[in-house]
Amino acid sequence: MSFVVRRARPSDAAALPAIERSAAELFRTDPSLAWLADTDVASVAQHCQAIDNAHVWVAENTSAQLAGFIRARDFDNLLHIEELSVSLGFQGQGVGRRLVLIAIEHARREQMRAVTLTTFRDVPWNAPFYQRMGFVVIAPGEHEAHLLDALQKEVEHGFAAERRCAMRLILP
Numbered sequence: 657m658s659f660v661v662r663r664a665r666p667s668d669a670a671a672l673p674a675i676e677r678s679a680a681e682l683f684r685t686d687p688s689l690a691w692l693a694d695t696d697v698a699s700v701a702q703h704c705q706a707i708d709n710a711h712v713w714v715a716e717n718t719s720a721q722l723a724g725f726i727r728a729r730d731f732d733n734l735l736h737i738e739e740l741s742v743s744l745g746f747q748g749q750g751v752g753r754r755l756v757l758i759a760i761e762h763a764r765r766e767q768m769r770a771v772t773l774t775t776f777r778d779v780p781w782n783a784p785f786y787q788r789m790g791f792v793v794i795a796p797g798e799h800e801a802h803l804l805d806a807l808q809k810e811v812e813h814g815f816a817a818e819r820r821c822a823m824r825l826i827l828p
């Protein structure tokens with residue numbers, strides 16, 4: 657199936673909560689993380705705000721169906737990936753990789769110094785995937801403030817701190 661990746665428009669917002677919910681179904685394959693499939697997702701209003709104020713890209717197939725999205729924000733000349741979701745039915749077709757690549761391309765074009773994210777260390781479609789794209793796990797003591805903040809919020813949300821990590825792709 658072929659997809660185009662483009663900037664999200666306000667009219668896309670209504671489709672994004674269902675994509676995030678569907679994407680999270682993948683966590684049911686790990687009993688210790690299955691609860692993530694039942695947690696709240698961002699609302700349509702929050703997606704509208706992000707489309708206006710942050711960076712959101714979507715992947716759309718030739719039938720104008722949205723398959724996934726990526727949301728990122730600027731922090732002090734860094735681009736931080738806040739969310740990446742691909743609907744279960746569209747996973748495993750390269751959509752996730754293309755969404756990460758468009759965020760990296762944007763950061764490069766804007767001459768940002770790095771792209772960052774937080775993720776699970778030990779989930780096959782999380783840190784190992786980003787590692788193959790060139791991201792590196794950030795050592796303790798080397799986290800920027802927005803990463804410490806994100807990791808702290810994740811613990812408050814119920815994530816096991818030892819399973820989470822922050823990663824950085826330094827841009828040349």
Ligand SMILES: CC(C)(COP(=O)(O)OP(=O)(O)OC[C@H]1O[C@@H](n2cnc3c(N)ncnc32)[C@H](O)[C@@H]1OP(=O)(O)O)[C@@H](O)C(=O)NCCC(=O)NCCS
Pocket residue numbers: 679680682683739740741742743746747748749750751752753754773774775776780781782785788
């Ligand atoms: C992570 C996610 C966005 C990847 O989307 P996708 O469209 O399936 O990704 P791709 O098809 O581009 O595959 C990306 C890589 O992940 C690997 N991968 C994808 N699904 C996988 C799975 N179920 N198990 C193991 N590896 C998997 C692929 O082999 C691929 O590796 P490669 O590019 O090095 O060859 C998708 O799995 C998802 O929405 N997951 C739930 C939400 C989530 O974990 N988001 C990321 C939070 S940090």
